[in-house]
Amino acid sequence: MKITGNQIFWMMFSFIIGNTMLISVSRVLNHSKQDAWISYIVSLLLGTFCIFIAIKAGQLYPELTLVELCKFVFGKWIGTLIVLVYLVQWYTVIANIISEFTVFAIAILLPNTPPWLFYFSMLLLVIYVVFSSGIEGIGRSSEVFGPIIFLSAILLILLSITNMEFKKILPVFLDTGFIPIIKGAVPSTAFFAEVVIILMLIKFLDDKKRGPFKTIWGLLLAGTLTIFVVIGIIMIIGPEVAAKQSYPFFDMIGYINIMEFIQNLEIIAVIVWILSVFIKLSVYFFIASYGTAQLFKVKDWRKTIWFVAVISFILCFQFKNENLHGFKYIETYWLKFVLPVNMMIIPFLLWVVGSIRKRTKRVSIGDK
Incomplete structure (x- = not known):
């Protein structure tokens, strides 16, 4: 299985947006109220730094996945423990993404549909893509869906310009200050820094030197687009009202009304959401299946797809009563553990310890 730099670019863009x-x-x-856009700039910089560290760690041994790299760098037992930490993240986030999608779909599209039907349908779709073509199929899908997501978001932003009021974004910094801006940057950093999963995907890139850095460009494009969306939300809805809404981007689209003809474009926002969720879910499902197979030494990684699917389906029911669409999960687990440990500390240690091991090995060979 091989993916190109262009595919990883659109994959990570769609994954994030x-x-x-x-x-x-x-x-x-x-x-951070009207300074939320500043929080996103801070989080984009932090996320880029995290991904740069992850790429440098992965490029030490580009033929290894994260599972193999952890075992090689930290040893069998500690490495296995670290892999289990990542597997817990991947399994739970699959269930959480499906639950978020279900909550959104029921609230916006099909209010009388039982949640389990969405769980089953989305898993079935992802199983088909991952089983039939693995990461290659996800890469090809990203090349198609990524530009659609990008152009759709740009179109919605442009059509919203006439509704924007510049005064709603003022004053800058004075009403919030440094600490609230940093607090606001934490949850968005957790979304941007997710792209450290590139550690599982470098092995599949055809160009292992330049290809991984296309991930950073995908992040920067998604982050920049998000910043413009946030500015639009603030200028149209206002920070106080938008902060109380579950889906302020979706609500912003509802204000579009040009010449009483161009309106009711919420369906475009729904398409952006569904396509992005599909790519993100597929990537997580693939790395969970592939990583599980490597951990338990299953030769045919596709056999673990069914295990991942069953566990994910069961976990979906654990998130169905989440308030504010997964924020309980995000605050109690994602922000307090996954962000500092899985996205920052472990990639940094992989880079540092891996570099030391590689340098030591070269010195030993030179001495001989």
């Missing part, structure tokens, strides 16, 4: 625009905004606005 949907949840970040639709779910993270209200949480950030609660902290």
Whole structure:
């Protein structure tokens, strides 16, 4: 299985953009109000730094996945423990993404549909893509869906310009200050820094030197687009009102009304969300299946797909009563553990310890 740099670019762009625009905004606005866009700039810089570290760690041994790299760098037992930490993240986030999608779909599209039907349908779709073509199929899908997501978001922003009021974004910094802006940057950093999963994907890139850095460009494009969306939300809805809404981006689209003809464009926002969720869910499902197979030494990684599917389906029911669409999960687990440990500390240690081991090995060979 091989993917190109262009595919990883669109894959990571699509991976980030949907949840970040639709779910993270209200949480950030609660902290930094009209300066939420500054919080996103800070979080984009932090996320880029995290991904740069992850790429440098992965490029030490580009033929290894994260599972193999952890065992090689930290040893069998500690490495296995670290892999289990990542597997817990991947399994739970699959269930959480499906639950978020279900909550959104029931609230906006099909209010009388039982949640389990969405769980089953989305898993079935993802199983088909991952089983039939693995990461290659996800890469090809990203090349098609990524530009659609990008152009759709740009179109919605442009059509919203006539509704924007510049005064709603003022004053800058004075009403919030440094601490609220940093607090607002934390949840959005958790979404941007998710792209450290590149550690599982470098092995599949055809160009292992330049290809991984296309991930950073995908992040920067998604982050920049999100910042413009946040500015639009603030200028149209206002920070106080938007902070209380579950989907402020979706609500912003509802204000579009040009010449009483161009209106009711919420369906475009729904398409952006669904396509992005599909890519993100597929990537997580693939790395969970592939990582599980490597951990338990299953030769045919596709056999673990069914295990991952069953566990994910069961976990979906654990998130069905989440308030504010997964924020309980995000605050109690994602922000307090996954962000500092899985996205920052472990990639940094992999880079440092891996570099030392590689340098030591070269010195030993030179001495001989």
